[in-house]
Amino acid sequence: MINESALLESKTLRDSVLDRTNVLDRVKALSLLPDGMHVTTAMVATYFGVTTEALRALVHDHRAELETSGYRVLAGTELSDFKQLSGIQSRTRSLALFSRRAVLNVAMLLRDSETARQVRVYLLDMECLARAQPAEHTASTDSASLDARIDQRITHILGKTVVPMFNALIETSREDRRELIALRAGVQRIERRLHQHHARLKRLEGLRDDRPAIGVMAAMDSMNGRSFEQHVARLLRRDGCTNVVVQGGHGDRGVDVIGLTPGERRLVVQCKRFAPYLTIGSPDMQKFIGAAKVLYRAEVAIYVATCPFTPEALHIAAEAGITAVHRGLLEEWSTGEPLHVLE
Known part of the structure; x- marks a missing residue:
């Protein structure tokens, strides 16, 4: 079995498991910002039990890799828009944000954190289990995973693009308000059913995660x-x-x-x-x-x-x-x- 320290040394190995972000909540609850997608530097430091200075030093050393995983720094108009949409209160001129993939990437780079070590061990346990499955099972799992990713992509588009479009139309329309609200309700029903379908797939595949959406x-x-x-x-x-x-x-x-x-x-x-x-x-x-x-x-x-x-x-x-x-x-x-x- 691969030792968990291998993730600290091999970027190729880290890249191969970056999609397994569910392990973060299995090891320890990760609180998210109101947008349900990002966390700040302070929140990541709290999750791993390290100082913000230690985390900033890690970002400085591995910035290119973390940016590929979803790390970014907001400033100017982009920061103002994000504050307005997310409802967070901050007077800083810039704000560093980590996606869940970026947080997982940090776990595979951070040496002096027991939480990060547990994440690495959990990741490699899952990888070892996946490699031990028969080829037929792997093929069917890959197919199911592809379907799940398609469902999630459709759900993301509905929730992040179509529904906000209806919200904007409803706010500005007078004559067609009722019809637009009814159409939006139909889209939201489809979005909920896709969420439910994805949850059922996870249960059938044995990837249980009974934690509530705490973010x-x-x-x-x-x-x-x-x-x-x-x-x-x-x-x-x-x-x-x-x-x-x-x-x-x-x-x-x-x-x-x-x-x-x-x-x-x-x-x-x-x-x-x-x-x-x-x-x-x-x-x-x-x-x-x-x-x-x-x-x-x-x-x-x-x-x-x-x-x-x-x-x-x-x-x-x-x-x-x-x-x-x-x-x-x-x-x-x-x-x-x-x-x-x-x-």
């Missing part, structure tokens, strides 16, 4: 209250809501976001970015009901939280017609699942 929630946990309200507002606009205004803060009268649903119903939202071990209780829910129904006369009222609701709070919300978006539902909404109360 989105980890990003929200790192937001401040205002950033979280802006994130919820972006989700509302994505789903066709109009006149969306973030008014959270002093004097908001118990409501953080207001707007109109795609069907022109009055909408109010309360946003609570609490630690996941806390809960939203019945007093909080009762206060929101009073603000939503009495002060704002809302037709649609949503309480969004990064933590669970108590059973009593959920019971009160159901009786009053309030939609309670708990942590799990918030993750689904943030990753593309539409919020049905808005339809």
Whole structure:
């Protein structure tokens, strides 16, 4: 069996296993930025348990290889656009970003990290297992892998190109808004089915990974209250809501976001970015009901939280017609699942 240190010395060997990025989450949970695709230098250093200075030194020594794997530095307009789209708060003039492939590449170059060593051992175990499979099985696996890559490519195009195109059209169109929203919903259903199909393929191939998609929630946990309200507002606009205004803060009268649903119903939202071990209780829910129904006369009222609701709070919300978006539902909404109360 190849020793894990061989990855430190052989770029050819490193290149041969760069697609196995799933090992990162199998060894240790890797938090992602809100775009679900990148991490910063500090986040990579935390994952591997090293200093940012050590990581920057490694990047300096292997920059060309890491750039091939997806490492890049944003500045100027590109950085401004990325901040706006991802919702991150940073005053730096440049921002280094690592893709998951680049993080895996770091694991194969970083000597003084136990996490990196575990990743290398795991990679070579998988490679040894793959080489031990019969030729027939390898051929069928290659075919399934090709199908899976095609599915993932289609899903990426739908999620990153087609759906944003519909979002832009919905925001600017008046006459065809309902038809565009219906078409976007159809595209999102196809995208979800492809995701489900890919998950079934992974289970059938024995590549189990039961971890949740932690990147989105980890990003929200790192937001401040205002950033979280802006994130919820972006989700509302994505789903066709109009006149969306973030008014959270002093004097908001118990409501953080207001707007109109795609069907022109009055909408109010309360946003609570609490630690996941806390809960939203019945007093909080009762206060929101009073603000939503009495002060704002809302037709649609949503309480969004990064933590669970108590059973009593959920019971009160159901009786009053309030939609309670708990942590799990918030993750689904943030990753593309539409919020049905808005339809």
